[in-house]
Amino acid sequence: MSDRGITIADLPDVPENPAALRVRSYWQTVRYRLRYDYVTLFFLAVLALVLMTALLAPELAPFDPTKTSTINRMKPIGYRDFLLGTDELGRDMLSRLLWGGRASLTMGCGPVALATLIGGFLGIVAGFIGGRVNMAIMRIMDVFYAFPSVLLAVAISGILGGGMANGMIALTLVFIPPICRVAESATTQVRNLDFVEAARASGAPALSLILHHVLGNVLAPIFIYASSLVSVSILLASGLSFLGLGVAPPTADWGLMLSTLRAALYVQPLVCALPGAAILIVSLSFNLVSDGLRRAMDVKA
């Protein structure tokens, strides 16, 4: 620049406060914030416990979850060796709850994980490319959106038939549109920011832009939203089993147990409530943990 007119004196930088110089990486910040969020930590521990018991079900379960006994039907909580009573076919409730956790957690996390991959990919592509591609992808999603999620899950698994795999496919299809929409709106927002323009101005190809600049900024909202869907997925899976569409008997599943036990509601109400309580605890934990994660992952707060 030419020296002309007024000259501006060289101003030194304001001296830095040495205490403010500690630098934390993004994940360090998240961990630091989570450390003092006792509610989230507590429910994280609950989830870890449930996961452990489900994984170790063969070790922990006192009885075979599918072994029936005509004599020991509908026994109350604490009857002889049956810590949590027995169901309408005389099967040990504790064993069935432990084994049922496997099916329910699989049905809770599996479809959400799959839908996050597929829906997230579609949403990021739609948001980043925009225009007609966006229009095509999002309008297809809207078609799925038009149905209530429960109805859609029932309809799809009704067409595909019962069984755990088909139930997972049905739930995955149900969760793709909302995740896709979250990914799309987050990507559209980020794409229009100057730093993506600036990166593009440095000659970066589209894939590199998405990987280095878009993904990091849209992953948090997608991840947080998906974690809140896990509880919904468990409930929907229970609903499917309840209708005889998800997990087939005699496999233990919380939703299925709730369904078959409802006939015994007047005989042993407490025993009947156990699978429901398990679903409640897990979905509540997932919701609260996802809330906590959202708070912790929110940068610049």
Add this chain to the structure above:
Amino acid sequence: MTQTLQTASPAAGPDGQAAARDRGGTAQPMLIANHLKKYFALRSGMLGGRAGEVKAVDDVSFSVRKGETLGIVGESGCGKSTLARLLMHLIPMDEGEMIFDGDPVGTPSGLTLRELRRDLQMVFQDSYSSLNPRLPVQDSIAYGPRVHGMDRISARDLARGMLDKVGLRPDLFGARYPHELSGGQRQRINIARALALSPRMLILDEAVSALDKSVEAQVLNLLRHLKRDFNLTYLFISHDLAVVRHVSDRVLVMYLGQIVEIGPVDAIYDAPRHPYSKALLDSRLALDPGERIDEAPITGDPPNPANPPSGCRFRTRCPFAESVCSTTMPTLGDEGPDAHLVACHMMAPGSGHSRAAGRTGAQPCPVPAL
């Protein structure tokens, strides 16, 4: 570190190295823009029917000489930023060509976009949104060189070297995130990021407008030092007329997507020849309370760029508008890079404007009788 910098950025090296990149010679302008046009389609309805177009940049031609600073001024919405994005090829141009140091851009025989982007970089106005909030700033700076094939270690060294160049200590600031920095520091990072590819020309799109005055002065000084050290050419876009006068060698005045006047900075500031330039300069506030401005020299909003006035685009707000102004569009003419050019009928002898009669062409804009 100096060693790394020199190998990585030839522009910073001795003159011999800088000359190696100077393909066209000193007389060749760094950048020539010929008849650039960008019309944005206005869409309406669900199916996106074309309802019209906004002539954001309409037939703009100019050149930037090597080593100079060309200032671009004009009110909001006149197409300054669109022009910057067109030159960066961030948005496709509808018509026109761009020649960078003698090589046409985007043609089979000329420069590829990738090559252009090594040589031409841009600093954006919003220092915060132009940095990735999830990347430590040194990674943001290193990103460009990485894209162009530099390995991770040298890119990081280069980034830390650039931080030093813009006056930020790499060990203190390198690992920080954008939200941990002040506006001035962030804009320094943005400048470092733009310079990391060792460009020969920098487009500064309102780069200091969002900073407070003391920080603005620091950044302007930094830009001046960098220009000298790296042998840069600047295209300085701003609405701050005082800053433009301070930094520019030549000034280009835009109105509604077109150039109305272009010329050496002192010629335009001391004797503006287009009524719009005059009005724009008159709307600067004087530091002397005795020279208070009671009435705005120019009032109203610019006309709708989707439906610009016929003939001269400024005629709806011009105190001298006559019938010729609504029928014929005044032209800027083309008399070489140093000429003081103006697109106004009053300055063109024989145009049919009553004030044009008998003019020789080099007189300032008349003062309107208020």
